[in-house]
Amino acid sequence: MGQPLDLFAAASAEGAWTVGEVTRRARAVVEAGLPPLWVRGEVSGLKVWQSGHWYFALRDKAAQLRCVMFARDNRRLPAAPAEGMQVFVFGRPTVWEEKGEFRLTVLELLSTEAGGLWKLALEQARAALARDGLLDPSRRRPLPRFPRRIAVVTSRDGAALRDIIAVIERRWPVTELVLVPVQVQGDGAEQDLCRALALLGRLEGVDVAIVGRGGGSKEDLWTFNSERVARAVAAAAVPVISAVGHETDVTLCDLVADARAPTPSAAAALATPDRAELLSHLGHLGHRLGRGLDARAARAVERLERTSDRLAAAVERRLERAGALLAACGASLDALSPLRVLARGYAVARDERGRVLKRVAQLPPGRGFRLRVSDGEVPARVAES
Amino acid sequence: MPPPPAEAPDFQRQLERLEEIVRRLEAEDLDLDEALKLFEEGVERLRAARERLAAAATKVKQIRLEDLER
Numbered sequence: 001m002g003q004p005l006d007l008f009a010a011a012s013a014e015g016a017w018t019v020g021e022v023t024r025r026a027r028a029v030v031e032a033g034l035p036p037l038w039v040r041g042e043v044s045g046l047k048v049w050q051s052g053h054w055y056f057a058l059r060d061k062a063a064q065l066r067c068v069m070f071a072r073d074n075r076r077l078p079a080a081p082a083e084g085m086q087v088f089v090f091g092r093p094t095v096w097e098e099k100g101e102f103r104l105t106v107l108e109l110l111s112t113e114a115g116g117l118w119k120l121a122l123e124q125a126r127a128a129l130a131r132d133g134l135l136d137p138s139r140r141r142p143l144p145r146f147p148r149r150i151a152v153v154t155s156r157d158g159a160a161l162r163d164i165i166a167v168i169e170r171r172w173p174v175t176e177l178v179l180v181p182v183q184v185q186g187d188g189a190e191q192d193l194c195r196a197l198a199l200l201g202r203l204e205g206v207d208v209a210i211v212g213r214g215g216g217s218k219e220d221l222w223t224f225n226s227e228r229v230a231r232a233v234a235a236a237a238v239p240v241i242s243a244v245g246h247e248t249d250v251t252l253c254d255l256v257a258d259a260r261a262p263t264p265s266a267a268a269a270l271a272t273p274d275r276a277e278l279l280s281h282l283g284h285l286g287h288r289l290g291r292g293l294d295a296r297a298a299r300a301v302e303r304l305e306r307t308s309d310r311l312a313a314a315v316e317r318r319l320e321r322a323g324a325l326l327a328a329c330g331a332s333l334d335a336l337s338p339l340r341v342l343a344r345g346y347a348v349a350r351d352e353r354g355r356v357l358k359r360v361a362q363l364p365p366g367r368g369f370r371l372r373v374s375d376g377e378v379p380a381r382v383a384e385s
Numbered sequence: 386m387p388p389p390p391a392e393a394p395d396f397q398r399q400l401e402r403l404e405e406i407v408r409r410l411e412a413e414d415l416d417l418d419e420a421l422k423l424f425e426e427g428v429e430r431l432r433a434a435r436e437r438l439a440a441a442a443t444k445v446k447q448i449r450l451e452d453l454e455r
Contacts, residue, residue: 289407
């Protein structure tokens with residue numbers, strides 16, 4: 001307060017600084033005097049702008065520091081820090097000239113809490129999925145018993161693909177695999193997975209899909225904890241088996257999928273029936289088929305035998321009746337026989353071919369014929385007139 | 386894309402029908418004609434199923450996302 005203010009000097013048009021000049025100067029001083037550094041503090045009032053940039057303050061008991069973390073830097077992080085979260089940030093102190101504001105441009109942000117941002121991101125995504133009912137076990141669709149085509153959404157070069165092919169070769173070589181190669185980690189992985197999952201319905205004959213990758217670090221597996229990817233799994237046109245990492249890794253995709261397998265190999269086994277088992281089942285069915293028919297045929301033969309016994313008895317009775325009828329008929333036939341007439345003294349005249357001669361015209365003078373009498377036949381001739 | 390390998394008749398339907406035939410042959414008092422017909426159908430389905438399982442090695446086909454999106 002000691003030095004008197006020279007109002008005239010400060011007010012002269014020539015001597016006055018513009019606002020821009022002052023802030024630019026302040027910025028130069030701050031940037032020269034404060035190199036990039038780590039700061040520890042509590043996150044307060046974080047806002048995510050349309051552009052993806054994060055604006056927040058770091059606080060401790062005594063002071064606060066305005067911070068910005070640009071989208072290009074915060075994109076690597078799984079989630080924005082929560083209000084009150086204790087964090088370490090690495091940033092460059094500067095002056096934001098347009099607002100005349102002292103602030104920290106944050107390049108890196110680490111949570112000091114257990115699990116940190118990863119855990120936070122996972123909890124947030126999980127809560128969002130649960131809110132929409134996507135974690136409800138009743139949503140899970142049954143897997144086809146005999147898949148026709150199996151889509152495999154994974155990296156072209158990973159161990160996961162080799163494992164899946166090996167298991168399917170062994171268990172169910174009858175099927176066809178449709179590989180949809182995607183990036184499973186790093187930039188673009190999330191996008192790739194979502195695209196592939198959305199297109200499953202366009203693959204003709206595909207009735208189940210395996211989505212996953214082999215083991216890796218938490219960061220490597222992170223794509224499968226993305227809420228977007230989990231939603232794409234839930235929306236897939238065919239049942240999805242999720243297989244990410246090793247037994248102990250459980251991701252959001254696992255929770256949303258129709259089935260979860262601890263490893264890609266296990267997913268392949270889950271997707272397919274075992275051919276050897278099925279062949280033995282078929283053998284068993286064939287055996288039962290034969291036995292079933294045998295039993296049925298034995299019953300039929302037995303019935304046939306019973307029937308034929310009854311048939312024979314019926315035929316016999318009928319034959320007896322026919323015999324009696326025949327005897328009766330024989331008696332009356334005998335009475336009508338021409339031999340009986342001859343016995344009474346008649347004779348029958350017949351020509352050489354056996355035709356009966358009944359009229360005078362058939363017996364011209366000199367004609368020879370045969371005469372049948374009761375005990376035999378004699379030759380005869382009509383007398384010449 | 387060629388038609389999927391197990392398209393017609395669907396393998397599961399095939400197997401289920403076979404299982405049903407065996408059950409009926411074992412349980413029901415069918416007339417012999419019917420039983421013979423079922424047996425013949427069963428044998429045919431069994432043969433078809435075995436043939437289907439005898440198929441060659443797994444085919445792996447690769448699809449590019451760009452092609453699908455077109």
